[in-house]
Amino acid sequence: MNTKLKSIVFPVSFFSLSIFITFLLIFTKEDAAKETTAKPTLAIEAFKAKAKNYRVYLESESDIKPKSELVITSSVPGEIIYVSDFLNNGLIFKKGELLIQIDSLDYSVARINAKSVLDAAELDFKLKEADAKQSNEELSTFGSKNVTDLAKKLPQLKSSKSRLDAAKANYDKTLSDLSKTSIYAPFDGRVNVNYVVNGTKVSSIDRLASIYSVESFKIDFPISLSDLEYLGISKNDLGAISRPNLEIKISSRIGEKTYYQNGEYSGISGNIDKLTQTVDLKVSIDGDSFVLPVDNGVFSKAKIYGKTYEDVFVIPNKSINEKNEIYVVDENTLLKKKVDIIKRYKDSTIVQSGIMNGDLINITPISIYVDSMKVKLLDK
Numbered sequence: 001m002n003t004k005l006k007s008i009v010f011p012v013s014f015f016s017l018s019i020f021i022t023f024l025l026i027f028t029k030e031d032a033a034k035e036t037t038a039k040p041t042l043a044i045e046a047f048k049a050k051a052k053n054y055r056v057y058l059e060s061e062s063d064i065k066p067k068s069e070l071v072i073t074s075s076v077p078g079e080i081i082y083v084s085d086f087l088n089n090g091l092i093f094k095k096g097e098l099l100i101q102i103d104s105l106d107y108s109v110a111r112i113n114a115k116s117v118l119d120a121a122e123l124d125f126k127l128k129e130a131d132a133k134q135s136n137e138e139l140s141t142f143g144s145k146n147v148t149d150l151a152k153k154l155p156q157l158k159s160s161k162s163r164l165d166a167a168k169a170n171y172d173k174t175l176s177d178l179s180k181t182s183i184y185a186p187f188d189g190r191v192n193v194n195y196v197v198n199g200t201k202v203s204s205i206d207r208l209a210s211i212y213s214v215e216s217f218k219i220d221f222p223i224s225l226s227d228l229e230y231l232g233i234s235k236n237d238l239g240a241i242s243r244p245n246l247e248i249k250i251s252s253r254i255g256e257k258t259y260y261q262n263g264e265y266s267g268i269s270g271n272i273d274k275l276t277q278t279v280d281l282k283v284s285i286d287g288d289s290f291v292l293p294v295d296n297g298v299f300s301k302a303k304i305y306g307k308t309y310e311d312v313f314v315i316p317n318k319s320i321n322e323k324n325e326i327y328v329v330d331e332n333t334l335l336k337k338k339v340d341i342i343k344r345y346k347d348s349t350i351v352q353s354g355i356m357n358g359d360l361i362n363i364t365p366i367s368i369y370v371d372s373m374k375v376k377l378l379d380k
Contacts, residue, residue: 041375042375044363045363045377046377047319047361048360049360051311051355053308055306055308055309057304059304060222060302061299062220062221063297064219064295064297065217067213067216068187068212069210070213071209072100076102076181078102079200080100080198080199082098083196087100087209091190092189096184100208100209101181111171111178114171118170121167132153132156188214189215190296193210196208212296213287214287214295215287217284217290217295219263219282219283221281221302222280223280230343231304231307232244232245233268243265246305247262248305249302249304250283252299254294259292261289261291264286265283268281312350312351316348317345328361328362329361329362329377332377333373334373338354339353340353
């Protein structure tokens with residue numbers, strides 16, 4: 001009996017155990033499969049958006065040039081007997097400084113001779129004037145009638161007056177010629193090119209030197225037509241271009257040192273460069289505030305601050321894609337938003353709309369975006 005019972009119980013127990021193990025393996029495999037196919041949560045970094053007022057700026061570059069340049073020529077011919085050291089040493093000369101002296105001997109002699117002629121003409125005129133006066137008195141005393149102009153000595157007086165006027169004009173010319181032998185600086189400036197030395201014989205068509213003023217400088221910064229709106233440059237109802245409120249910061253690098261100074265808006269050119277589609281923003285720099293040790297032709301860069309936009313967002317470029325879209329985190333869910341851009345810079349972008357104050361904006365690169373995908377914010 002025992003043997004028979006064992007033969008029955010053992011197969012049943014074995015079969016039951018087999019079924020239990022089978023079910024256990026099935027459920028364990030399903031759990032493992034679930035764990036394998038579960039999507040991992042993406043860990044990202046984000047920042048909180050905050051609206052603020054922002055003044056946009058444009059960047060441009062050009063060369064500094066003097067506002068006033070002048071080629072010195074001689075108004076009178078002659079031999080140069082003096083050349084100032086300023087024409088060769090490159091230093092700054094002051095207004096009124098003697099730069100070049102032309103031999104004035106012949107012009108001094110001409111002035112003396114002209115003065116002699118003038119004195120003689122003045123004496124002759126006075127004599128003719130007294131003679132005419134005496135003749136008129138005599139004619140009146142004798143009651144002469146139908147008296148001619150010749151008897152009144154009027155033609156003689158008129159001729160003497162003409163000679164006097166000519167003598168005065170000639171004397172004034174000799175004074176002018178004499179003064180032109182000395183060439184003085186018309187402004188504070190520097191010499192760009194010197195063409196003469198002592199002993200050079202010059203005429204009125206010869207160039208003696210090229211000079212420029214250091215009292216004021218100019219820079220023409222090219223600005224793209226599409227960027228003019230950021231500067232607030234437009235025409236008013238009368239057709240005149242309104243003066244924008246600009247702040248211009250200029251930097252110039254010389255050697256290992258960078259110099260900074262402010263520029264002032266002067267105007268804008270009306271000519272458009274057909275190749276680059278730009279116009280020149282004209283900027284001036286006052287000579288008194290000029291900080292560079294050199295000036296003419298210095299390459300410089302500028303930041304030109306224009307309009308101020310209110311309640312905008314400045315976000316890093318890595319947070320916005322090429323379609324002007326950003327990713328915003330809302331309760332660990334990543335949502336895509338379209339934004340309206342005002343201006344892009346090298347590292348940041350100015351956004352007008354599409355963002356709300358307090359939005360958490362993703363800055364982690366995302367290769368593949370799935371709508372409403374789950375994310376986890378990394379602690380900073």
